[in-house]
Amino acid sequence: MALPTYASPLERIWYYTYLVICGLVFLFLIAPILIVVPLSFNAEPYFTFTEKMLSFDPTGYSLRWYDTLLTLGHPAPETVRDSTWWSAVWERATWVQAAKNSFWVGLWATILATVLGTIAALGLSRPEMPYRRLIMALLISPMIVPIIIIAVGMSFFFAQACIAPDSAMGAVFGVFLSEKGCLANSHLGVIVAHAVLGIPFVIITVTATLTGFDQSLIRAAHSLGANPRTTFFKVIMPLILPGVISGALFAFVTSFDEVVAVLFIAGPDQQTIPRQMFNGIREAISPAILAVATILVLISVLLLVTVELLRRRSDRLRGVTGR
Amino acid sequence: MAEATNELLTTADGRPLKAALQAAQARAKRRAFLLVLPLLLFVLLTFLIPIGLMLKRSFEHDGFASSAPALVAWFEANPDFNPADPPEEAYAALVQDLARMQTDKTTGIAGTRINYSVPGTISLFKKGAREAGDLTPPFKESLVAVDADWAKPALWRGMASASNVYTAEFYKVASDFKLNDDGWARGEDNERIYLYLFFKTFLISAIITFLCLLLAFPVAHLLATLPMAKSSLLMIFVLLPFWTSLLVRTTSWIALLQEQGIVNDLLVGIGLIGDDGRLSMMYNMTGTIVAMTHVLLPFMILPLYSVMRVIPPSYARAARSLGATSWTTFRRVYLPQTLPGIAAGSLLVFILAVGYYITPALVGGADGQLISNLIAFHMSKSNWSLAAAIAGMLLASILLLYWLYDRLIGIDRLKFG
Numbered sequence: 001m002a003l004p005t006y007a008s009p010l011e012r013i014w015y016y017t018y019l020v021i022c023g024l025v026f027l028f029l030i031a032p033i034l035i036v037v038p039l040s041f042n043a044e045p046y047f048t049f050t051e052k053m054l055s056f057d058p059t060g061y062s063l064r065w066y067d068t069l070l071t072l073g074h075p076a077p078e079t080v081r082d083s084t085w086w087s088a089v090w091e092r093a094t095w096v097q098a099a100k101n102s103f104w105v106g107l108w109a110t111i112l113a114t115v116l117g118t119i120a121a122l123g124l125s126r127p128e129m130p131y132r133r134l135i136m137a138l139l140i141s142p143m144i145v146p147i148i149i150i151a152v153g154m155s156f157f158f159a160q161a162c163i164a165p166d167s168a169m170g171a172v173f174g175v176f177l178s179e180k181g182c183l184a185n186s187h188l189g190v191i192v193a194h195a196v197l198g199i200p201f202v203i204i205t206v207t208a209t210l211t212g213f214d215q216s217l218i219r220a221a222h223s224l225g226a227n228p229r230t231t232f233f234k235v236i237m238p239l240i241l242p243g244v245i246s247g248a249l250f251a252f253v254t255s256f257d258e259v260v261a262v263l264f265i266a267g268p269d270q271q272t273i274p275r276q277m278f279n280g281i282r283e284a285i286s287p288a289i290l291a292v293a294t295i296l297v298l299i300s301v302l303l304l305v306t307v308e309l310l311r312r313r314s315d316r317l318r319g320v321t322g323r
Numbered sequence: 324m325a326e327a328t329n330e331l332l333t334t335a336d337g338r339p340l341k342a343a344l345q346a347a348q349a350r351a352k353r354r355a356f357l358l359v360l361p362l363l364l365f366v367l368l369t370f371l372i373p374i375g376l377m378l379k380r381s382f383e384h385d386g387f388a389s390s391a392p393a394l395v396a397w398f399e400a401n402p403d404f405n406p407a408d409p410p411e412e413a414y415a416a417l418v419q420d421l422a423r424m425q426t427d428k429t430t431g432i433a434g435t436r437i438n439y440s441v442p443g444t445i446s447l448f449k450k451g452a453r454e455a456g457d458l459t460p461p462f463k464e465s466l467v468a469v470d471a472d473w474a475k476p477a478l479w480r481g482m483a484s485a486s487n488v489y490t491a492e493f494y495k496v497a498s499d500f501k502l503n504d505d506g507w508a509r510g511e512d513n514e515r516i517y518l519y520l521f522f523k524t525f526l527i528s529a530i531i532t533f534l535c536l537l538l539a540f541p542v543a544h545l546l547a548t549l550p551m552a553k554s555s556l557l558m559i560f561v562l563l564p565f566w567t568s569l570l571v572r573t574t575s576w577i578a579l580l581q582e583q584g585i586v587n588d589l590l591v592g593i594g595l596i597g598d599d600g601r602l603s604m605m606y607n608m609t610g611t612i613v614a615m616t617h618v619l620l621p622f623m624i625l626p627l628y629s630v631m632r633v634i635p636p637s638y639a640r641a642a643r644s645l646g647a648t649s650w651t652t653f654r655r656v657y658l659p660q661t662l663p664g665i666a667a668g669s670l671l672v673f674i675l676a677v678g679y680y681i682t683p684a685l686v687g688g689a690d691g692q693l694i695s696n697l698i699a700f701h702m703s704k705s706n707w708s709l710a711a712a713i714a715g716m717l718l719a720s721i722l723l724l725y726w727l728y729d730r731l732i733g734i735d736r737l738k739f740g
């Protein structure tokens with residue numbers, strides 16, 4: 001909003017105040033995220049800038065907290081950093097284990113949510129879908145219902161959802177479940193819980209992409225002799241792919257950032273990064289948390305850029321085909 | 324032509340057109356539904372059934388019913404007994420059950436169950452169970468000699484009620500009702516912890532919603548009126564927090580606001596406050612409000628922005644040219660057009676704030692805790708039924724707000740970025 005030429009002096013003052021207010025709000029939004037980056041290079045175990053850091057003394061900065069991420073839980077952190085040292089990091093270091101868990105849980109939860117969510121969104125966006133509004137409300141509700149309620153319900157259910165490990169079913173499915181054969185304290189339990197939480201995001205982004213989708217393209221494909229499978233992979237999928245990918249990224253981030261369900265249904269083997277951070281903040285808060293936070297901020301910047309590029313591509317594609 | 328209208332329209336293979344169309348539509352419906360079905364089953368199994376189980380749990384507790392069979396049988400046979408003066412047989416059944424609890428080691432479970440409605444029962448049960456083996460008839464006198472509380476009418480009411488596995492008692496407890504000698508009654512004002520916390524949660528959520536609206540309005544307006552290239556650049560400031568881990572944002576607020584934190588250091592550095600006058604902005608309600616406002620702000624900016632972007636600027640120009648001042652133009656012309664965005668953003672932020680757990684748990688300290696934290700607390704103390712009842716009440720209020728949101732705005736309008 002540029003200032004009109006007829007603005008009075010009072011309006012001019014107000015306009016600049018308004019710009020300052022906006023600037024302050026942007027600062028409020030972004031400063032807390034960026035502040036962790038310099039703080040994580042602190043040489044001292046403090047959560048604030050030391051005198052040395054403020055005077056840009058190089059000795060005030062260090063990578064020690066990033067080093068902690070590798071050495072915490074390491075059986076012999078002080079030995080020479082050769083290949084055995086690094087393989088011990090990969091196998092034993094607490095934060096590395098947490099990162100691996102987070103990654104695998106996030107990946108499978110995303111695949112589950114994206115496949116089920118995309119197929120469902122295709123059905124939901126057909127005009128003849130019955131009870132559309134009700135089903136939509138149900139599928140979005142994991143985002144609206146407080147996470148604590150979902151976590152409490154799942155902790156009751158997953159502790160009962162067991163297959164005896166010595167039964168025939170247990171022999172097949174046992175590997176996915178906990179030692180007692182339950183969903184509780186198992187990787188599968190966490191994956192399933194995170195998939196439910198990611199579904200609303202997939203549904204929302206994919207149905208949003210499908211609203212601009214020209215349904216006559218499907219009929220055109222059919223009339224040209226394509227079977228439903230070819231139509232899906234050659235016509236529908238390329239057009240909705242940006243929506244599917246950004247939905248998948250949302251689902252992944254949801255899982256990657258989720259801690260409450262993990263606290264309630266997971267066991268010691270399912271230590272994830274957010275859980276490790278949560279415990280770290282609650283118990284002994286050390287700048288190692290800030291080092292993790294910095295890495296996570298970097299990841300979120302990358303994800304944001306990806307989603308923005310996808311969105312622009314999607315808009316461009318739809319600009320060509322629709323309207 | 325008149326004959327043709329009487330004749331039934333048919334398809335090429337001779338079926339009536341109406342029936343063929345209906346069949347085709349039913350088939351299309353079925354196909355659409357079949358696409359949604361796998362997800363519906365998945366959500367049923369992993370979302371609806373767990374929540375249903377939780378609600379079931381909020382109505383049941385077999386801690387007493389399973390460990391006191393003799394007394395349960397007696398209560399069943401004598402539903403109209405006088406709790407002020409139960410007869411000798413009732414005491415005999417009670418002593419028998421107490422002795423059994425001692426051998427089965429179920430005293431704690433049974434005592435805990437009664438303890439919800441009549442506080443102080445756990446130790447009473449433990450003491451009674453230890454002595455039960457040595458008691459002699461008449462049991463009424465001998466048990467009351469162990470502890471006079473065994474004759475309390477409230478206790479007998481509590482046991483009679485707990486002898487049924489299914490009960491609405493946990494909802495009464497979660498609404499601050501207590502069982503006294505005359506029956507259920509509201510607790511004293513200073514004992515109303517649960518409803519007070521509900522009230523506090525709604526109040527804090529309202530404050531956060533208001534703060535978000537206050538901060539989001541100018542920013543959304545700026546983003547909506549700037550040229551596209553500039554506004555998509557500034558949009559990053561809104562979307563980056565949205566994509567950043569909640570725990571990262573909470574951590575940075577701790578770094579910023581704690582007593583030895585950056586904001587306090589800055590204030591001391593410029594001499595606004597003394598070193599001993601550092602503000603405590605973390606681990607209390609202020610911390611919860613500030614951190615949650617930051618976390619939820621994008622959820623307010625985005626709906627506001629999407630409404631403001633499509634408001635034509637010509638309306639405001641027309642109002643100005645007709646002689647309205649800039650304030651009148653804003654109040655009478657611009658603001659009413661943003662109302663759908665305000666409603667959407669406020670409801671969304673409020674709904675999300677009411678159920679918030681992580682931020683208050685980490686930065687709330689003692690007085691910044693919300694209702695979700697109380698649920699987690701009772702879960703950690705194994706008070707599952709009570710936790711489930713509080714969660715049930717929270718769920719009911721959320722569903723009401725969700726229904727309102729769907730009515731006013733429509734969930735299919737929900738979008739990100």
